[in-house]
Amino acid sequence: MADPGDVAEREFLKEFNDYDQTVDVVSCWQAFCHFRLKNAHFYCFGKFRTTDGADLTPDFALAESADGANADSGSLICDIKKFPNPYPVGADTKQQELAYQIFGTSVEDIFKYAVPLKYVSDRDSLPKLVFSEHDIVLLTPSEIVDPVYTYLASKIESKPFNLGRPLVLVEYFYSQGEQLERYVFKWKQGEANSPFLHTVLREQMVTKGLPLVVYPKHFLEYKIRYVLCNDPAPTIYLLVFLWLEVFLKTLSPDQIESWQTTSSTRAIEIELSVDQVHSKLETEYSAPFSKNDVRRALDKLVELKRAAVKDRDKEVYVIQFYNIAGRVFRDFPGEQDGLGHKAKFKEYSRVFARLLAKKEIEPPPPRKRIGFRRGRAPKDYPRLPFPE
Amino acid sequence: MACDFPCCVGTSSADQLQIITITRIIIGCMSTDFTNPPRDRSQLMDMLYASALREPLGNVRFLPFILKREIDRFLSRLDVGRFRSQVMKLDEYYLIRLQRQASELGAQDETVAGDFALFHISDAVWCFCSIENTVTVNKTAIAAIQQYASQASLIYISTREFRRIFDRLAEQKQRIQIVQHSEYNRQESNVNYLRETKDYRSVFAELASKDAVVRRIVAEVYAESRQPVALFAFNNNGLLSLREGAIHFFFDQLVAEVARIGNAKNLIFANRERERLQLHPLELSFEDNILSDKVANFALVDALSSISKSAIGVFHANPYIHVLYTDFRDGSSFNVYSTSDSTLMIVPSTRASVSALMKLYRGISEKFADCEIAEAPRRPPTLGEFFEG
Numbered sequence: 001m002a003d004p005g006d007v008a009e010r011e012f013l014k015e016f017n018d019y020d021q022t023v024d025v026v027s028c029w030q031a032f033c034h035f036r037l038k039n040a041h042f043y044c045f046g047k048f049r050t051t052d053g054a055d056l057t058p059d060f061a062l063a064e065s066a067d068g069a070n071a072d073s074g075s076l077i078c079d080i081k082k083f084p085n086p087y088p089v090g091a092d093t094k095q096q097e098l099a100y101q102i103f104g105t106s107v108e109d110i111f112k113y114a115v116p117l118k119y120v121s122d123r124d125s126l127p128k129l130v131f132s133e134h135d136i137v138l139l140t141p142s143e144i145v146d147p148v149y150t151y152l153a154s155k156i157e158s159k160p161f162n163l164g165r166p167l168v169l170v171e172y173f174y175s176q177g178e179q180l181e182r183y184v185f186k187w188k189q190g191e192a193n194s195p196f197l198h199t200v201l202r203e204q205m206v207t208k209g210l211p212l213v214v215y216p217k218h219f220l221e222y223k224i225r226y227v228l229c230n231d232p233a234p235t236i237y238l239l240v241f242l243w244l245e246v247f248l249k250t251l252s253p254d255q256i257e258s259w260q261t262t263s264s265t266r267a268i269e270i271e272l273s274v275d276q277v278h279s280k281l282e283t284e285y286s287a288p289f290s291k292n293d294v295r296r297a298l299d300k301l302v303e304l305k306r307a308a309v310k311d312r313d314k315e316v317y318v319i320q321f322y323n324i325a326g327r328v329f330r331d332f333p334g335e336q337d338g339l340g341h342k343a344k345f346k347e348y349s350r351v352f353a354r355l356l357a358k359k360e361i362e363p364p365p366p367r368k369r370i371g372f373r374r375g376r377a378p379k380d381y382p383r384l385p386f387p388e
Numbered sequence: 389m390a391c392d393f394p395c396c397v398g399t400s401s402a403d404q405l406q407i408i409t410i411t412r413i414i415i416g417c418m419s420t421d422f423t424n425p426p427r428d429r430s431q432l433m434d435m436l437y438a439s440a441l442r443e444p445l446g447n448v449r450f451l452p453f454i455l456k457r458e459i460d461r462f463l464s465r466l467d468v469g470r471f472r473s474q475v476m477k478l479d480e481y482y483l484i485r486l487q488r489q490a491s492e493l494g495a496q497d498e499t500v501a502g503d504f505a506l507f508h509i510s511d512a513v514w515c516f517c518s519i520e521n522t523v524t525v526n527k528t529a530i531a532a533i534q535q536y537a538s539q540a541s542l543i544y545i546s547t548r549e550f551r552r553i554f555d556r557l558a559e560q561k562q563r564i565q566i567v568q569h570s571e572y573n574r575q576e577s578n579v580n581y582l583r584e585t586k587d588y589r590s591v592f593a594e595l596a597s598k599d600a601v602v603r604r605i606v607a608e609v610y611a612e613s614r615q616p617v618a619l620f621a622f623n624n625n626g627l628l629s630l631r632e633g634a635i636h637f638f639f640d641q642l643v644a645e646v647a648r649i650g651n652a653k654n655l656i657f658a659n660r661e662r663e664r665l666q667l668h669p670l671e672l673s674f675e676d677n678i679l680s681d682k683v684a685n686f687a688l689v690d691a692l693s694s695i696s697k698s699a700i701g702v703f704h705a706n707p708y709i710h711v712l713y714t715d716f717r718d719g720s721s722f723n724v725y726s727t728s729d730s731t732l733m734i735v736p737s738t739r740a741s742v743s744a745l746m747k748l749y750r751g752i753s754e755k756f757a758d759c760e761i762a763e764a765p766r767r768p769p770t771l772g773e774f775f776e777g
Contacts, residue, residue, distance in 0.1 A: 181707045213773070253539075257535055284664065323697075325700075347689070347702045
């Protein structure tokens with residue numbers, strides 16, 4: 001039977017990788033929009049409001065506008081979705097029905113965009129356009145596109161797919177082959193699929209049948225700029241980014257240099273409020289981390305005994321910061337004798353996956369005074385000022 | 389005793405006494421005539437060389453380094469943390485007694501002190517100069533530069549740059565023999581020490597065939613007349629030690645060349661910080677489509693994770709590589725990703741010091757593969773690149 005820790009670790013890594021791939025896909029379309037559609041606005045963050053007052057957060061939208069108020073015909077409202085397997089292996093009839101029902105509900109989630117929408121957020125000086133002549137685009141990995149197409153064909157009466165607005169099904173995959181690696185996006189071939197209203201996309205992807213391809217050299221700069229996509233980031237993604245990229249930069253170089261004259265495994269205390277972290281992320285990274293994201297990540301660090309709450313009302317935390325790479329864990333899922341073997345990992349997504357899966361081997365050390373420790377640190381295991 | 393030094397004019401008698409004491413200490417190791425300090429950099433080097441010749445295994449050591457801010461701020465940083473210093477300013481150089489105190493952690497790390505001259509070479513490059521031994525230089529001057537990571541940086545000399553320096557000397561009809569060298573072998577992940585006298589071209593050809601890089605070289609330069617000109621050691625952190633030979637030739641041909649490399653790197657590495665959505669990337673170029681084999685991605689991750697006082701988060705390792713790299717010495721960070729089979733992009737984040745970039749460049753070129761670094765060219769995609777026929 002699988003070790004629950006291994007299963008949890010795999011799940012955390014999957015969350016990290018799935019989210020990362022969604023950010024990749026958004027970045028691909030952003031690169032395409034920037035380089036090919038010079039007059040288009042790209043909406044990767046923020047909310048769209050329906051006439052009923054409901055707020056929706058598609059993964060991205062793309063629009064040109066002749067009058068500055070309305071999105072032109074052929075604008076896109078897009079969601080990227082990985083679906084659960086509708087045909088699980090070994091399932092009995094009842095389980096099969098349930099799986100298909102879950103799959104169907106998940107596919108139908110895209111239908112909500114088939115209404116007029118207005119962009120209502122204040123981000124990046126984007127115009128608050130009204131989208132009423134848009135295509136809904138569903139981007140899904142190639143391995144699941146056939147069941148999705150079949151499901152849509154069975155559910156949508158108006159063909160090509162139209163729910164009040166046309167629905168365009170696009171599959172994507174990452175191609176390695178002999179040519180340079182790139183993301184490949186293909187309009188799903190099929191009579192029921194809607195062609196794009198957007199002239200460039202229709203001519204290239206539908207009429208000529210050419211896939212849209214985007215290379216890492218083009219999309220990665222957008223990914224680095226924006227870090228996130230319009231979905232809430234999983235906690236592991238936030239933790240890796242905050243720990244490696246953000247926390248240390250709240251200290252001056254002088255403070256860090258003084259810390260580094262001691263020992264790399266000594267903890268330095270970094271006192272931060274949710275507001276401070278959120279403000280830094282907004283001003284320096286232009287990425288839409290919410291305060292709730294920050295709170296979620298800091299609370300998780302408290303749970304992992306890497307931080308303590310100093311003032312709950314003011315949401316002030318004290319982070320015990322040090323290089324936690326090289327921590328000792330039970331070994332990787334799939335390896336034999338997992339419980340007995342110890343492995344060290346230096347890479348932070350894996351380190352946090354293991355911390356979150358509670359696979360750390362050593363018990364937390366007893367409480368010590370906060371601040372620089374005077375004694376020699378046990379190798380790889382700085383003492384932390386937390387109770388057991 | 390009255391002090392004749394111009395720098396002492398106007399100081400109190402207690403200050404004068406301290407300055408005389410420092411001067412005795414510093415000049416004392418360079419010259420018996422400590423009441424008459426060298427008047428300029430040229431005379432300083434002559435005096436250091438004369439002092440070195442009187443020492444057993446004496447060397448004159450030069451440590452050029454990059455300094456972002458004004459020298460006074462650097463000097464003030466030589467008196468914080470574990471460092472203590474006494475400084476005397478002369479017209480063309482400073483004399484410094486630099487002490488690094490024992491750490492609180494244990495007796496293995498004893499207090500070390502060394503005497504140095506410090507002078508400006510050109511643009512952003514300054515130079516420590518001394519007849520102290522390598523251990524003392526490492527524990528005082530080099531440690532001080534490394535401690536001040538946000539503002540100062542050692543100058544990494546890649547194997548290609550070593551080669552270019554020697555090629556330039558050879559073009560001037562100098563003959564260069566490598567007497568001994570140490571090398572890091574990328575295939576075996578170990579350092580080897582070799583004591584063989586060979587023409588430098590043979591040594592560099594062997595290094596390339598073994599997939600190894602230079603750590604340190606001891607070389608002898610001969611003039612066309614076969615007269616020896618200089619016997620010296622040259623480390624890949626820019627430390628140069630003249631054992632014997634023509635010190636001004638050595639300074640002009642080697643120390644100044646390292647300073648030139650330092651200034652060139654500083655121009656590329658400085659002020660690269662991200663400003664909100666504005667990125668200022670650098671590009672590393674490799675030969676032989678090294679990144680086409682995906683196993684190379686893991687070798688790159690290994691190389692990055694082996695850099696001291698740093699950490700990585702791997703967003704993608706296969707098929708393309710995208711790593712977030714953080715330097716714990718000053719909080720600098722960088723996104724590193726592949727853009728083709730022979731290029732990597734380095735995108736500095738909101739904090740990105742010259743020393744952190746130098747360390748990253750060193751880590752990649754030493755542990756992964758030889759490369760050149762330059763400002764990333766802007767290559768907007770052609771229209772046809774987006775739709776594949």
